[in-house]
Amino acid sequence: MTALAPAAAIHIADLHKSFGRTRALDGLDLAVAPGEVHGFLGPNGAGKSTTIRVLLGLLRADRGAVRLLGKDPWHDAVELHRRIAYVPGDVTLWRNLSGGEVIDLYGRLRGGLDGARRAQLLERFELDPTKKGRTYSKGNRQKVALVAAFASDVDLLILDEPTSGLDPLMEEVFQECVMEERDRGRTVLLSSHLLSEVEALCDRVSIIRKGRTVESGSLAELRHLTRTSVSAELAGPPNGLSRLPGVHDLDVQDRRVRLQVDTDKLDAVLRSLTESGVRSLTSTPPTLEELFLRHYQDDMAGTGAGGRPAAADANAAAEPSGAEGGVTSR
Amino acid sequence: MTAVAAAPAGRRGSRDLAGTGALLRLALRRDRLMIPLWVLLLGLTVAGLSGTLEALYDTAAERAELGRSMNANASMRALYGPVFGDSIGGLVAWRMAGFGAVLAAVMSLLIVIRHTREEEETGRQELLSAAMVGRRAPISAALLTAFLANAALALVIAAGLAKSGQPVAGSLALGLAIGGCGMFFAGVATIAAQLTESARLAKGLTGAVVGLAFVLRAAGDAATDDGSSPLTWISPVGWCQHVRAYAGERWWVLLLFAAGAAVAGGVGYALTARRDMGMSFLPARPGPARAPASLNGAFGLAWRLQRTTLLGWAAGFAVAGGVFGGIADGASDMVGDNEQTRRILERMGGTQALTDTFLATMVGMLGMVAAVYAAGAVLRLRGEETGERAEPVLAGAVGRLRWAASHLVIAFLGSVVVMAVGGVGLAVGYGSAVGDLDGRRFGAVVGAALAQIPAIWVLAGLATLLFGSLPKLATAAWGLVGASLALGWIGPALDLPQWAMDLSPFSHLPKLPGGEVTATPFLWLLLIAALSTAVGLVGLRRRDMG
Incomplete structure (x- = not known):
């Protein structure tokens, strides 16, 4: 604003x-x-x-x-x-x-x-x-x-x-x-x-x-606030993904990784993935629909789930293990 | 226009009525306040009159004298009809048969239009009819609702009068006559609802038929003193008197109501299944592609919206004024053959004074009815607001005051027009009946009609006050108008204390023509009208719209 x-x-x-x-x-x-x-x-x-x-x-x-x-x-x-x-x-x-x-x-x-x-x-x-x-x-x-x-x-x-x-x-x-x-x-x-x-x-x-x-x-600014979906197949076990700020819904099955990441935190996630060696990578860009739906839905806005990057940062800093809802790390 | 494309006549039967029960329950739920209020207020007013009359005229001789003098007076006959029986019950029936019949008719037409044409006009019916609702279910539910209301009204009147000691047969006859008249006009309303796409116009059409019925009866009763005029037999309001409650009841007259209601309702039934939803038998014609120069803002719009209504009222007042003026002279005609009535009349001030009294009564009645026009014209503002048509106008470069003023000017000046036309009609009718219309007499009658205006403006001002300051209660303005009408019409018979009569602005006006004129009451009434209008406008400026 x-x-x-x-x-x-x-x-x-x-x-x-x-x-x-x-x-x-x-x-x-x-x-x-x-x-x-x-x-x-x-x-x-x-x-x-x-x-x-x-x-x-x-x-x-x-x-x-x-x-x-x-x-x-x-x-x-x-x-x-x-x-x-x-x-x-x-x-x-x-x-x-x-x-x-x-x-x-x-x-x-x-x-x-x-x-x-x-x-x-x-x-x-x-x-x-x-x-x-x-x-x-x-x-x-x-x-x-x-x-x-x-x-x-x-x-x-x-x-x-x-x-x-x-x-x-x-x-x-x-x-x-x-x-x-x-x-x-x-x-x-x-x-x-x-x-x-x-x-x-x-x-x-x-x-x-x-x-x-x-x-x-x-619209560009708002897109920036949304999350990108990433799914990757890695050469080695993933390392420290859950500790990265802005990562949500992390799902690790052996060497397959699926996660959502606040678009402005994408860089760090990619870096971490390449450290483990990337076999394949799919990244879906954010859509406005997702952004709007997220704001339209009642229950999500109150938890601050990615709506405001500042809040997400603070959360990540206070609890590095990822206290955000929905992290399913092994 | 395919509005009235003939529906296949073969597919009828019970499916046409599917959903009537549900719609009836919906109607009763929506009217759970309106119907009981109408039934109780009207029913108890009629039933309560017997006690009052008993206290006022406690000997048979007094009642007989009242009956004789009233029957001798053409003006009183025009107002209430002839006295058929001089028992207490007979006097109640005399005073209330016409009044109750008109009000029951108004109640019934409001109920029927509300649940038929108004539902279609607002688009609500479309949603209902998309469900398991037959083509004739809405009209059936509306008629059933009106039937229940009129049956309750008949019951309250009959039980109330019987309980206060009047003969049961007469009480039942009067109750059934008033309720029957209500049902007749419920039937008429179903026809009006087919003819036009506007609920407002449908109410106006039915109201005009009610008014016509009253005027026919009044003219007939003014001409004859025993109800024998064919005019009173054409009028359903006249039938109500012809039942002769408490005076050798003529039960067969009730069949006229039953037959009339069945015929009118039957026509409505036939028409309703032959037209498209939301359409009418008088379909809307295409309009101009460009607005005329007169539609140039808030005032142009208000005039466009209200001019038809004003025209209708003016026409109605011209006719009513002419008819009442034409029978005003009847008072002196009737005197000749009866020595006793001649003495009564002379005691009352002679024939000229009697004609003046009659004209004054008529002028007063026109004034009270004109207040209905004025309140309706003011409340158009509320209708525009709740109908969400005011919003885009106010989103234009139109201040609220200007928008309100555009309708108020029509309400205030329109009531002047209506009264002036009514006064001219009265004067011309009277002049042509006596074969001599001198300028002084003409001026006196028209002036008397115009003298009603301050009282009308008080009610219009109070309606403005409610609209501006208490918009949710704006419709209470109808209650104020109705109360003034009731006080003016039946207040004198109830022998109410003066302070109660003075609650009506009309009771402060001098009886014109013939009475003494002082400026004081006019100034007070104008002041109250101006103040309440101003307070209403201030309230409007401060409040939220919508």
């Missing part, structure tokens, strides 16, 4: 929000730089939509600092909203208004609408603007809000699972549109469960869980 430039498009620090006894946000941090596409991830109920509604000035923060385009989203809501387009994950439309009317209305409620771009987007998304409210399918209701957002003249797009219900072709159109927005220098906050979408679009991501930010950084 880098130091926040004062010009951050979104800056949230230590945000708290409770609904009665339910603690929705519990010290959430989020930093989005101008011009970046920022992925906002987390399991259902982690607090993504609550955060977005605080950013929109619909909910009032209990505690913490929230700045949006350098302003306070609660007090300067109207002024800010001129520069923001929002797409919810479940678009509800008025029964007796046509899609085209809703698009124009949303445009007028924001900074204005680019007529040419509106027409072009309708064509690309293959949306019929003359249908009314409930006669649209789920995906088409999403398209109404997406066309309105992409055709609006705004600085920041807040998209909350915007592609739910879109078919793969439309998903592609959506990704193109987001990239065009980025090329035009606009900032995008994208909440999504689609890893392919996040991987294709996002410069940086933040992962939240139970109302807190558990990970934030560029």
